[in-house]
Structures are given as structure tokens and as C-alpha cells.
Amino acid sequence: xxxxxxxxxxxxxxPEIVAEAVKVLDAIGAKYNHTFHYDEILMGGCSIDATGxxxxxxxxxxxxxxxxxxxxxxxxxxxxxxxxKLPADKRPEAGLLGIRKALHLFANLRPAYLYSQxxxxxxxxxxxxxxxxxxxxxxxxxxGLYFGKRETREVNGKIEAYDTLTYNEDEIRRxxxxxxxxxxxxxxxxxxVDKANVLDSSRLWRKIVEEVxxxxxxxxxxxxxxxxxxxxLVRDPKQFDVILTENMFGDILSDEASMVTGSIGMLSSASLxxxxxxxxxxxxxxxxxxxxKGIANPIATILSAAMMLMYSFDLDEEAYAVETAVSKVLDExxxxxxxxxxxxxxxxxxxxxxxxxxxxxxxxxx
Ligand code: NAD
Numbered sequence: 001x002x003x004x005x006x007x008x009x010x011x012x013x014x015p016e017i018v019a020e021a022v023k024v025l026d027a028i029g030a031k032y033n034h035t036f037h038y039d040e041i042l043m044g045g046c047s048i049d050a051t052g053x054x055x056x057x058x059x060x061x062x063x064x065x066x067x068x069x070x071x072x073x074x075x076x077x078x079x080x081x082x083x084x085k086l087p088a089d090k091r092p093e094a095g096l097l098g099i100r101k102a103l104h105l106f107a108n109l110r111p112a113y114l115y116s117q118x119x120x121x122x123x124x125x126x127x128x129x130x131x132x133x134x135x136x137x138x139x140x141x142x143x144g145l146y147f148g149k150r151e152t153r154e155v156n157g158k159i160e161a162y163d164t165l166t167y168n169e170d171e172i173r174r175x176x177x178x179x180x181x182x183x184x185x186x187x188x189x190x191x192x193v194d195k196a197n198v199l200d201s202s203r204l205w206r207k208i209v210e211e212v213x214x215x216x217x218x219x220x221x222x223x224x225x226x227x228x229x230x231x232x233l234v235r236d237p238k239q240f241d242v243i244l245t246e247n248m249f250g251d252i253l254s255d256e257a258s259m260v261t262g263s264i265g266m267l268s269s270a271s272l273x274x275x276x277x278x279x280x281x282x283x284x285x286x287x288x289x290x291x292x293k294g295i296a297n298p299i300a301t302i303l304s305a306a307m308m309l310m311y312s313f314d315l316d317e318e319a320y321a322v323e324t325a326v327s328k329v330l331d332e333x334x335x336x337x338x339x340x341x342x343x344x345x346x347x348x349x350x351x352x353x354x355x356x357x358x359x360x361x362x363x364x365x366x
Contacts, residue, residue: 001034003313006066011045011092012286013296013355014072020298020359021070021305024325027363028309028318039066043099044074044092044286045083054095060102063279068312069099070305071281077288105271105279106142106171107178108250109307111135112237112257112267117330120341121262124234135240136186137257138179139250141271143171144201146247165201167246169208174274176212179244180219185316189220189241193229193249205246226253233257258283265297265338268304270311278312280304294354297336299326302362325365334361 007022009015022038029036041062043055054074063069075092078084083092099105114122114132122129148164176192183190192209194202206223213221224232226249232239233256245253258267267283282300290296302322310319333349336358341347353361 001313001315002037003034004037004039004065004067005308006041006063006069007038008041008043008063008069008071008074009046010043010072010074010286011076012073012288012291014044014074014286016072016291016294016296016355017282017298017301018070018072020355020362021301023359024302024322024362024366025305025309027366028315028322031321031366032315032318034315034318041066041069043071043095045076045081047095048083048086048090048092052090054090054092055098059095060099063099063103066277068277068308069103069279070301070308071279072301073282073284073286075286075288081288099279100141100271103277103279104142104273106140106274107175107272108139108141108254109182109270109272109311110137110139110254110258110267110283111269111303111307112137112254112261114237114261115266115327115330117327118262118266118339120345121339122260124237124260128234128236130238133237133240133260135237135243135257136182137243137245137250137254138175138182139254140167140171140175140246141250142247143167144247146251165199165246165248167201167205169204172205172208173212176209176244178272179242180212180216182311183219183242184216185310187241188218189222191222191224191229191240191243193224193226193243193245193253195226195249196223197225201246209244229253230256234260263297263338265300265336266303267300268307270304270307272311276312276314278308280308280312294356295337296355297338298355298359299336299362302326302359321366322362325362328365329358329361332361334358 145165152161196202264284306319306322309315
């Protein structure tokens with residue numbers, strides 16, 4: 001297979017972690033006989049330095065021409081970087097919002113997978129963790145409360161503010177279809193999270209999700225109210241496979257779910273549109289505090305590349321191979337600094353490694 005991948009290395013640790021993900025992709029290409037072509041795209045602070053803009057039209061066109069985009073991270077230290085003296089729409093983060101909008105990325109996927117080797121990083125009790133958990137939060141990204149009409153106004157001498165939560169049936173249907181398609185690649189269960197006991201938008205959400213479910217008789221659908229979902233995530237996370245939810249509920253639940261897995265350096269993510277195209281990136285930021293030191297954890301970016309293989313290229317076996325290689329390296333006790341056992345814990349079988357070494361070890365296991 002021939003795949004065109006746009007590569008946004010970005011700022012801070014971005015270039016360091018992307019280099020390792022590219023190394024892993026190349027190893028997959030060599031092993032499974034695929035050719036990955038890379039097109040370097042500028043975005044964020046490095047684009048401001050080179051062009052004066054966080055995201056140029058040319059960069060958007062490059063991204064559109066690609067089959068998928070791999071992104072490291074963008075941004076700098078808000079206190080010291082000159083980028084943050086610029087108006088908000090010229091800062092690095094404007095590039096990220098701009099590319100999501102330009103590419104119509106409406107579905108955000110964040111897996112929350114607990115590696116048994118990193119159980120100690122999980123704040124939940126051992127009896128709740130059990131054999132670990134593996135869920136994926138699918139959050140609607142371009143509608144709902146964050147994009148609805150809003151206003152702050154004065155009424156009868158008092159200031160009031162309102163926001164509106166609007167979804168139309170097409171917006172719900174397209175993300176529900178994504179959730180059911182992806183559930184088929186996993187354990188075939190969708191938990192749709194809403195607040196249908198109170199909100200009209202949730203009642204429409206539930207109706208449309210049920211309509212979509214009718215075409216997926218092999219996938220189990222359950223509905224859960226968002227307050228209960230927040231509780232179940234820490235009470236019994238094993239019950240979840242794909243959690244499908246609207247923008248704000250997903251914003252909150254995905255942070256809760258990621259917290260129970262431990263380090264930010266392990267968390268991959270993907271943002272998809274209606275085609276096979278996706279933007280794949282680690283959940284963390286550019287980590288200016290450790291940039292250039294060669295100690296950042298590249299695993300989240302490598303796992304994001306694995307998501308790219310699965311969701312944009314349908315190379316499921318190759319994606320599993322990457323995930324297995326990561327797991328084996330952790331089995332052997334290799335850790336970057338962010339996933340080292342807490343002080344006082346047994347480190348006799350643990351070896352601390354840097355970014356490049358972690359990438360090399362994962363490649364060796366492929
Ligand atoms: P951050 O995620 O960059 O860092 C938070 C903490 O996590 C830091 O201590 C950092 O060292 C650590 N960390 C993050 N990724 C790591 C990794 N791979 N390995 C080891 N440790 C890691 O969040 P922040 O400090 O709030 O933001 C820094 C910059 O990143 C800001 O400019 C912010 O706007 C930007 N940001 C970008 C993205 C993105 O590109 N998608 C996302 C979030 C934040």
C-alpha cells in the first residue's frame with residue numbers, strides 16, 4: 001500500500017516524539033511492504049517564525065492532499081515565548097483550531113487503555129482495575145454547547161448569560177456511524193452517553209443513535225446518563241468499549257478517563273472527518289519544560305501512528321503489531337521518566353531510557 005502522510009512536527013517536544021513515530025512507521029512499511037511518503041507541514045510556533053502565521057493556506061492545502069496527518073504538538077511557554085505576545089488568532093494554538101476546522105474533523109477519539117505494567121500509575125483500587133481496562137471515548141467536536149449561540153446581556157438591570165446546545169440529526173448520525181464502525185474493530189459495544197431525562201438535544205441524540213444502531217445488529221448499544229457515566233468510569237471502567245457522546249460531555253469524560261490510565265505521555269488521539277482522513281496526535285502538549293532534553297515519552301505519538309494505520313489505512317494487523325511492540329517493551333521494564341515508578345517503589349527490574357532509545361526498542365520488537 002502507498003500512503004501519503006502529512007507530518008507536522010511542531011514545537012517543543014513535537015519534533016523529538018514525531019521522529020520516533022516516523023521510525024516506527026518506516027519499520028512497519030519495511031516489514032509489511034507498504035510505502036509511506038511524508039510531506040512536512042509547518043504549523044504552530046515554528047510556522048509563525050518562518051511565515052508570520054500559525055497556519056498558512058499552503059499548509060492547509062498540503063494537509064488536504066494527504067491521506068492522514070501525524071502531528072507532534074504545538075505551542076510554547078506562555079510566560080516566556082514571544083509567540084504569546086501576538087493577538088490570539090496569530091498564536092500557535094490558532095493553527096490547531098484552524099486545521100481542525102479546515103479539515104472538518106468532527107469526531108475526536110481518545111483511547112483510555114491501562115497497560116498492566118503501569119498499574120501503579122492508576123489511581124483506582126486494585127479490585128477495580130482487575131485485569132485492566134480498554135475503552136475509547138468518541139467525542140463530537142464541532143457542534144453542541146461550544147458552538148451554539150451565546151450571549152451576555154442585561155435584563156431588568158441584572159446581567160445574565162446563556163449558551164445553547166444545538167445538534168441537528170445529520171451531525172448526530174455521522175458521528176454515531178463512526179462510533180459503530182469503530183466498535184466493530186473493537187469489542188462491538190457502544191455506550192451512548194446523554195442527559196435525555198432533561199435535555200431535548202439529548203432526546204434527539206438518543207433517537208438518532210437508535211436509528212443508526214438498527215444497521216449494526218452485531219454491535220450492542222446501551223444508553224447511559226452522563227452523571228452515571230462519570231461515576232461508572234471510576235466505579236467499573238472495564239464495562240466500557242466505545243463511549244459515544246456530544247462535545248461538552250466528551251470533553252469532561254475524556255479527561256476523566258485519561259486520568260485513570262496514568263501518564264499523559266501514553267495517551268494517543270485521533271480526529272476524523274467523514275472520509276478516511278484523520279489527524280493523529282498525542283493528547284499532551286509541547287511540554288516546553290522538557291523540550292530538547294531527549295527525555296519525552298514518544299509512546300503516545302507512536303500509538304497515535306498505530307491509530308492512523310487502523311482508522312485511515314485499515315491496516316489493523318500492522319496497528320496491533322505496534323501496540324504489541326509497545327507492550328513488550330514495557331514488559332521488559334523500559335520506562336521514560338514520566339512513567340517511572342513512584343519514589344519508594346521497587347525499581348530493580350526497571351530501566352530508565354530517553355526518547356530515542358524508547359523508539360529504537362519499539363522498532364526492535366516489531
Ligand atoms: P503539556 O501537556 O505540554 O505538559 C504538561 C506536563 O506533562 C509537563 O510537565 C510535561 O513535561 C508533561 N508531558 C507532556 N507530554 C509529555 C511526554 N510526551 N513525555 C513526558 N512528559 C510529558 O501541557 P502544558 O504545559 O499545559 O502546555 C504546553 C504547551 O503545549 C502550551 O503552549 C499549550 O498550548 C500546548 N498544547 C498543545 C497541544 C497540541 O499541540 N495538541 C495540546 C495541549 C497543549
